[in-house]
Amino acid sequence: MPVVTRPAVLEASVFFVFLENEILVKNNCPISKNEFLYFASDDFSDDWYTETNLFYAAALAKKNAVLPEGCAFIPVRQFCFEHRELSFLASRAASLLKQRKIFVFCPSCGNRLDDDKKESAKRCPGCGSVFFPRIEPATITLVSRQDEILLVKNRNSSYKNFACVSGFVEQGESLEACVAREIMEETGIRVKNIRYRGSQAWPFPDQLMFAFTADYESGELKIQEEEILEARWFKRTELPPETELPRPGSVAWNLINGVFQNTDR
Ligand SMILES: [Zn+2]
Secondary structure, rough: OOEEHHHHHHHHHEEEEEEOOOOEOOEEEEOOOHHHHHHHOEEEEEEEEEHHHEEEHHHHOOOOOOOOOOOOEEEHHHHHHHHHHHHHHHHHHHHHHHHHOOEEEEOOOOOOOOOOOOOOEEOOOOOEEEEEEEEEEEEEEEEEOOOEEEEEEEEEOOOOOOOOEEEEOOOOOOHHHHHHHHHHHOOOOEEEEEEEEEEEEOOOOOEEEEEEEEEEOOOOOOOOOOOEEEEEEEEEHHHOHHHHOOOOOOOOHHHHHOOOOOOOO
């Protein structure tokens, strides 16, 4: 995964410019090389790089940058849903740019970090430490009880629809233990038959989601109020309207609709 910097932009064929959680588009389409080259200047971008093996270039726009004519920013997630063929590169680029902004100084010795010449990593010229982009593992689980499924609304997320129970894996914990703990903590429900169903990168900025199904074993709904706004059992034939459910393409939509990347073996 070599990150090669600036001169290689001429070899790229896909171009992204980001500002916080948004990406630049022209008429809702990806921008061209000419529009990108406008940002290949310190006047308009805080950082930019290319990955030559993936043929794309990515830049982080300055907040006050004047945009090329006809261009506008839209949310990265919206872009990824509307341009599925570019969702891997766009989400990867958005995540790497955010991490490049965070990993500026070595946490061990304080030196300014350099780009690694071979990997998408930062290297400390002082102590030799290498810092790879961070990936946070998380689990997401669809719990079933006969013909019902358990859906929750999270209190602190910007995402306000119903979703499956999810949470980050803690140190020393297996994925299955994380599933059982999160469901118990957030809803008071004990589960059994925890089964892996597939995975999806969710690099907003750095998650890797491991999807599971599980069956209800025991317990009454008791929500963890700091985290969960609402938890309800829904009959599969009486789900909330689509506008209150996860969007198609998301791992939660796949779980609810039984679309598993890994078939039972
Ligand atoms: Zn160091």
